[in-house]
Amino acid sequence: MRLVVQKYGGTSVGTPERIRKVARRLIETQRDGCQVVAVISAMAGVTDNLLKLAQEISPEPTKCELDNLLSTGERAASALTAMAVNALGGRAISLTGAQAGILTDRNYTKAHIANISPRQIHELLSDDYIVIVAGFQGQTPEGETTTLGRGGSDLTAIALAGALNADACQIFTDVDGVFTCDPRIVKEAEKLHEMAYDELLEMAGSGAKIMQSRAVEFAKKFGVEFEVRSSFKKSRGTIAKEETPSMEDVVIRGISLDRHQAKLSIAGVRDEPGIAGRIFSNIAAAHIIVDMIVQNASIAGTTDLSFTIHEDELENARKILMPVVGEIGAKRLNTMSGVAKLSVVGIGMRSHSGVAARMFECLGRNSINIQMVSTSEIKIAVILDEKDAERAARLIHAEFGLGRLLPAASATQPLA
Amino acid sequence: MRLVVQKYGGTSVGTPERIRKVARRLIETQRDGCQVVAVISAMAGVTDNLLKLAQEISPEPTKCELDNLLSTGERAASALTAMAVNALGGRAISLTGAQAGILTDRNYTKAHIANISPRQIHELLSDDYIVIVAGFQGQTPEGETTTLGRGGSDLTAIALAGALNADACQIFTDVDGVFTCDPRIVKEAEKLHEMAYDELLEMAGSGAKIMQSRAVEFAKKFGVEFEVRSSFKKSRGTIAKEETPSMEDVVIRGISLDRHQAKLSIAGVRDEPGIAGRIFSNIAAAHIIVDMIVQNASIAGTTDLSFTIHEDELENARKILMPVVGEIGAKRLNTMSGVAKLSVVGIGMRSHSGVAARMFECLGRNSINIQMVSTSEIKIAVILDEKDAERAARLIHAEFGLGRLLPAASATQPLA
Numbered sequence: 001m002r003l004v005v006q007k008y009g010g011t012s013v014g015t016p017e018r019i020r021k022v023a024r025r026l027i028e029t030q031r032d033g034c035q036v037v038a039v040i041s042a043m044a045g046v047t048d049n050l051l052k053l054a055q056e057i058s059p060e061p062t063k064c065e066l067d068n069l070l071s072t073g074e075r076a077a078s079a080l081t082a083m084a085v086n087a088l089g090g091r092a093i094s095l096t097g098a099q100a101g102i103l104t105d106r107n108y109t110k111a112h113i114a115n116i117s118p119r120q121i122h123e124l125l126s127d128d129y130i131v132i133v134a135g136f137q138g139q140t141p142e143g144e145t146t147t148l149g150r151g152g153s154d155l156t157a158i159a160l161a162g163a164l165n166a167d168a169c170q171i172f173t174d175v176d177g178v179f180t181c182d183p184r185i186v187k188e189a190e191k192l193h194e195m196a197y198d199e200l201l202e203m204a205g206s207g208a209k210i211m212q213s214r215a216v217e218f219a220k221k222f223g224v225e226f227e228v229r230s231s232f233k234k235s236r237g238t239i240a241k242e243e244t245p246s247m248e249d250v251v252i253r254g255i256s257l258d259r260h261q262a263k264l265s266i267a268g269v270r271d272e273p274g275i276a277g278r279i280f281s282n283i284a285a286a287h288i289i290v291d292m293i294v295q296n297a298s299i300a301g302t303t304d305l306s307f308t309i310h311e312d313e314l315e316n317a318r319k320i321l322m323p324v325v326g327e328i329g330a331k332r333l334n335t336m337s338g339v340a341k342l343s344v345v346g347i348g349m350r351s352h353s354g355v356a357a358r359m360f361e362c363l364g365r366n367s368i369n370i371q372m373v374s375t376s377e378i379k380i381a382v383i384l385d386e387k388d389a390e391r392a393a394r395l396i397h398a399e400f401g402l403g404r405l406l407p408a409a410s411a412t413q414p415l416a
Numbered sequence: 417m418r419l420v421v422q423k424y425g426g427t428s429v430g431t432p433e434r435i436r437k438v439a440r441r442l443i444e445t446q447r448d449g450c451q452v453v454a455v456i457s458a459m460a461g462v463t464d465n466l467l468k469l470a471q472e473i474s475p476e477p478t479k480c481e482l483d484n485l486l487s488t489g490e491r492a493a494s495a496l497t498a499m500a501v502n503a504l505g506g507r508a509i510s511l512t513g514a515q516a517g518i519l520t521d522r523n524y525t526k527a528h529i530a531n532i533s534p535r536q537i538h539e540l541l542s543d544d545y546i547v548i549v550a551g552f553q554g555q556t557p558e559g560e561t562t563t564l565g566r567g568g569s570d571l572t573a574i575a576l577a578g579a580l581n582a583d584a585c586q587i588f589t590d591v592d593g594v595f596t597c598d599p600r601i602v603k604e605a606e607k608l609h610e611m612a613y614d615e616l617l618e619m620a621g622s623g624a625k626i627m628q629s630r631a632v633e634f635a636k637k638f639g640v641e642f643e644v645r646s647s648f649k650k651s652r653g654t655i656a657k658e659e660t661p662s663m664e665d666v667v668i669r670g671i672s673l674d675r676h677q678a679k680l681s682i683a684g685v686r687d688e689p690g691i692a693g694r695i696f697s698n699i700a701a702a703h704i705i706v707d708m709i710v711q712n713a714s715i716a717g718t719t720d721l722s723f724t725i726h727e728d729e730l731e732n733a734r735k736i737l738m739p740v741v742g743e744i745g746a747k748r749l750n751t752m753s754g755v756a757k758l759s760v761v762g763i764g765m766r767s768h769s770g771v772a773a774r775m776f777e778c779l780g781r782n783s784i785n786i787q788m789v790s791t792s793e794i795k796i797a798v799i800l801d802e803k804d805a806e807r808a809a810r811l812i813h814a815e816f817g818l819g820r821l822l823p824a825a826s827a828t829q830p831l832a
Contacts, residue, residue: 016473020473050492054496057496058502058503068510069495075485079481079485080470080473083474083481086474087473093481
């Protein structure tokens with residue numbers, strides 16, 4: 001018998017009516033001849049409310065107590081989902097992460113899964129139960145509750161699918177799958193049928209916040225194939241899997257856009273060991289997340305160092321850096337908000353030379369100025385003026401042939 | 417070192433500010449040289465919201481899932497309380513009922529405590545932790561979460577106090593203690609310094625909803641003394657304990673009032689076995705709670721049977737009983753809403769004869785009509801017209817000398 005792990009996010013269980021829909025799908029999946037394990041997130045908004053309460057109690061709440069607190073959201077949603085299955089004539093039982101056998105380290109609020117002992121799940125499955133597991137949580141060997149970090153329910157699902165040797169792992173979410181670009185920006189954007197873990201990782205790190213990166217890394221490490229699909233529709237989603245040779249035939253898989261970025265450049269930085277460390281340790285101490293970092297080759301012993309952050313953090317970062325710029329003897333600090341990061345991702349880049357050149361030419365031909373560039377093996381990211389960003393995404397989408405071939409009249413042509 | 421168990425109800429932890437107040441009190445108690453175990457209820461409103469969600473999912477939610485769901489309220493409040501203690505420089509840790517070693521039977525939603533293994537609590541106390549226990553819950557030997565029924569946190573506190581052999585068990589609530597009568601009705605009402613378990617049980621069953629009856633019964637069975645006191649004030653409350661000979665010197669301990677009652681009388685009921693059973697099984701099947709039941713001695717083979725229910729249930733009860741009255745060949749059904757039950761309670765009644773007579777005379781002298789009477793060994797309850805009820809309470813309060821001796825000018829006289 002096929003064993004399927006399904007994960008439902010907070011929006012998918014956001015109201016009693018939606019919980020009933022999830023329950024119906026679980027029952028249908030079981031009737032189709034599958035053993036079903038469902039991983040459930042907290043109802044939308046619940047975790048934020050609990051966090052708010054914690055912050056009203058203490059600016060730095062005890063981490064182990066934060067885990068005790070936050071884990072209740074998933075437990076409540078799991079119990080409600082089990083009730084809904086039972087109310088519809090199914091047979092379900094809900095388990096906490098601990099009861100599901102998920103053991104973690106003691107790294108509270110972002111614990112790592114150490115081991116999974118799915119004995120109880122197997123027993124319940126063979127008794128024909130639909131097993132509902134509270135996502136995002138586990139317990140230490142000493143029996144203390146831990147949580148796996150934001151989006152940790154994805155990790156729960158993928159880790160359980162691996163431990164149970166499941167035939168399928170389905171991540172139900174409020175998007176239909178992963179697209180070549182955000183369809184709100186590029187109307188020809190196409191849903192991807194499959195992609196490599198690394199591509200999803202680069203997309204997830206680039207504004208297309210579909211999955212928690214740790215969950216994808218875990219899937220990659222243990223080779224757990226999973227599908228991202230919509231909890232509101234029946235259509236197939238996007239399968240993330242190990243890369244196959246044929247995947248390289250596609251030059252780029254997708255484009256993603258990060259808006260509301262700010263760019264900071266420190267000019268005339270002495271090219272000496274420890275200088276960059278002094279700059280970024282001050283930024284990190286203020287919990288400001290730095291995205292791209294670019295340092296040019298030094299000329300005459302000094303260089304320019306540029307990096308990007310979210311524009312909401314710009315004022316804070318400027319205050320922190322002004323004295324540092326003086327201390328390290330740099331010339332000046334330039335800042336600019338209203339920029340966006342455009343990333344193109346694809347493992348095909350490895351075998352297709354000239355991708356960057358073609359991308360830059362396309363932008364240049366259309367008078368779009370590139371302010372910063374950063375590349376990885378399978379990604380090229382550029383910083384642009386925010387007002388050019390959407391047009392750039394559409395141009396590059398067309399340049400690399402990512403769009404559907406929409407006939408002039410209407411979109412009746414079957415998808416590739 | 418003294419070991420104190422303190423229980424805080426939902427109102428006492430209803431907001432972050434109140435949780436901080438509770439935390440301050442816990443820390444003070446520890447600084448006074450005590451080991452402290454705190455039992456915490458869900459924040460006010462949380463349990464009702466969870467119940468509402470469950471009912472939106474299913475009219476009859478799976479009981480074990482209801483326990484999984486409802487237990488999260490106390491877990492969250494306990495974690496928040498532990499955070500608050502830590503934020504104030506104290507040292508606290510929160511435990512679920514299961515972690516606190518509370519084992520129950522499998523009677524979901526109203527489980528009975530079977531055993532308590534407080535090993536972990538003892539260990540944490542000797543490590544100087546303030547131990548915060550989620551009230552209202554335990555687990556079965558198989559590790560499934562159970563709850564102890566509404567108000568179950570009182571039971572958790574009293575059972576833990578017993579198992580830990582605590583030196584004191586303090587039930588913090590939104591009232592100052594148990595009064596001779598509701599001070600909103602009788603302004604001379606006096607806070608009781610102590611009372612017998614049985615008196616509190618009769619008071620709790622009579623509108624003065626201070627404690628869950630099961631908790632008081634448990635305290636009585638295991639001889640756990642406890643104090644009911646205010647979480648908002650520093651003043652001493654009321655101690656419930658085994659009765660002492662001196663307690664009998666007081667004729668009545670207190671007066672309580674149940675309003676919004678309805679009275680139903682079935683006239684001409686045949687005095688045969690099984691008839692009363694037919695009447696009340698129909699009522700019970702509709703989950704209508706019957707309070708007083710009075711049956712007169714039969715005359716010529718028929719009798720009148722009267723009982724009281726909450727007036728909200730009257731229409732429902734009438735519909736259920738109309739056909740039954742015909743089936744059992746009774747004469748008719750009379751119903752009346754707008755009545756109240758007035759109870760006077762005191763173990764002193766056992767040794768003081770004429771209490772009922774004195775009470776009835778007092779009411780008669782003041783033209784207050786008594787519609788029904790029911791007595792237990794330590795209680796006399798009468799049904800009155802609701803409009804007479806408050807005046808009756810004040811008259812009887814004075815008749816039995818329960819009031820404080822307020823001097824004419826101001827209440828400066830020390831309490832008895």
